[in-house]
Amino acid sequence: MSGRFSEIWVYLSASPLLGLTITLLAYQAAYWVYQRLDMNPLANPVALSVAVLVALLWFTGTPYQTYFDGAQFVHFLLGPATVALAVPLYANLEALKKDLAPLAGGLLAGSLTAAVSAVVIGWLLGASRETLVSMAPKSVTTPIAMGIAEKLGGLPSLTAVLVVSTGILGAVLARGTLNLLGIEDHAVRGFAVGVAAHGIGTARAFQVSETMGAFAGLAMGLNGLASAFLFPLLATLWGR
């Protein structure tokens, strides 16, 4: 019996089916827990599913690469999802035109603050160069951030982890920070969360209100777009 079982295990663990299926199962289980806990930002579904999957892989001694051979089908969708950001961006065209100066100003200030403050604090506390480069695009949505890190000589997989961590932190810390500053406008709240915490912040914002979500999505798209052009430029200037 156990011989038969290990045969099945050997077969399954070498096929992409398992990595893909456990990713979907873990995420849906995590999302169920998240809903059960009244969408408490601390029970972030991304963090929960990552924790479950890491524990599972560690317990079964499965290398990340084997898991990723299956999970890459989910990961791949980040590309078309990035392209799809054009659609909500276009849907918010009126808001974009109406508030162009505040949105552009907030975007530029936020985008620079995110990169510069993270690199400076990390550098002061003695983080390595590789870590700093990988951390710089941490507020940018994953596919774009990984692309930026790769072009700048960071570690794209480390960037992905830092981006996801930042998104979770943003979803957890946004409400307190914005309340402290007395920001009530849902458009401003959403935009700030989107600039700082990309897709995870946006997912969170959509749960609060439609307006907040739309502006967070707008911020995520614009920040990705601006950063993709701004970061290589900043890095060139820095390098000189």
Next chain:
Amino acid sequence: MLGALTLLLVYQLIGEVIVQAAGVPVPGPVVGMLLLFLTLLARGSAPEWLRSTSQTLLSHLSLLFVPAGVGVMLHFRRLEAEWLPILAALVASTVLTIGVTALVMRALQRRK
């Protein structure tokens, strides 16, 4: 659904080709996003079939981060060695970014 997915992939592909051909350090999907945005601007509206597929894809956006997030297991050693600078930088920078963005935006709104 199928048409919209194909369209998104075609734009991504065009983006990748442009990036490779021009040698610019910008991710291909970003160029694809920009081109699709410009197409919608020129067309004057987003077709319903494209809107519904995009919405479906983006409403499950957080799922798409999971495989990359699991990559944390490749970096345990680095995280163990550098956990303090990383954690401090991420927490402080996230709070600062949210605050600065919101304050600058509000200040500019009031000036109008």
